[in-house]
Amino acid sequence: MDKKEYLEESDKIEPHLDRDSNSYEKLQYTFVWLKSRMPELHNDIVKNFQQIEASVYAHRQEQDAKDEQDVNNPRF
Helix, strand or coil: CCCHHHHHHHHHHHHHHCCCCHHHHHHHHHHHHHHHHCHHHHHHHHHHHHHHHHHHHHHHHHHHHHHHHHHHCCCC
């Protein structure tokens, strides 16, 4: 999964995660299950994320800065 696909899919599930009070527990369960039952796949996924990690965080910081600017300078 490349950065673009990850960000698109992540944005789609974010509202669901925000509404679901158990979302952290579900994510943790998924992580534990995958790591314990399919460690090679887990390692591959982690390595893939590490390759895009810096650009994902940079993108998120840009989004946060833009959102903050929009809040501080509303266009009414």
